[in-house]
Amino acid sequence: MASPPKQRRPRDAAAIGALVGAVIEPVCAKRGFATADLIQAWAEVVGPRYARATQPDKLIWPRREAAAAGANARQGATLVVRVDAGMAIYLQHETAVILERVNGFLGFGAVSALRIIQGPVDTPPQPKRPKTISPAAEREAAAAVADIESDGLRQALERLGRAVYGEVERS
Known part of the structure; x- marks a missing residue:
């Protein structure tokens, strides 16, 4: 006897954030980020001064052999930050502050060094100004x-x- 065909149930609506996350996560993983959280919250982490002139590029984790080599080996990751040329020197002077903010956001001392590379930064689109009306x-x-x-x-x-x-x- 043949069993009755299975009924397909329509899926419930899903939040766009959940769908985008599934696409972005593999790209972030290739760049060393466990999740896209740091990239999404970058403007809040670095503050208004650096929000438009910087962006996290990748996170380089130390190799296991180097981490096991001893106390002299760096234990944390290196965060590579892309910076507009004019702001690089300012960011360099505030490296300790940026590292503290990043580690505060992550909740532990994951990042121990900051590498600055100069290059164009993709800036988010500006919100439109309200139109003037009569x-x-x-x-x-x-x-x-x-x-x-x-x-x-x-x-x-x-x-x-x-x-x-x-x-x-x-x-």
């Missing part, structure tokens, strides 16, 4: 949401209204 449209957007009690919701809807009016006025 004062009449501004008043209309504010009046449309004036009855909403929640401040956060009212402000968000007002921003949305200004953006919509901005698009309509440009057309």
Whole structure:
């Protein structure tokens, strides 16, 4: 007797972050990063001064033979950071601070050295500025949401209204 065919169940919706992670993780592993967390949080780790002028390039772990050689062997990894030419000297002077921030982010002293290479840095796209709209449209957007009690919701809807009016006025 033949068994009835199995029913296929549709998959639930998945967060885009979960799907992107599956694609990015192998690339990060090739570059020495266990996860993409440090790359994603780089701007917060290094601060606003270096966020746009630097990016982590790769993490070089010491070979097991060198680590087992003795106390003189470096125990941590070397973080290679790509830096715009004009900022390299400043970053070099703050190497200890950057290493402390990176290790603080990772939760342990994984990185013991920083290698700086000069080169172009891929900068993230800048957020778009809100378009200016006429004062009449501004008043209309504010009046449309004036009855909403929640401040956060009212402000968000007002921003949305200004953006919509901005698009309509440009057309």
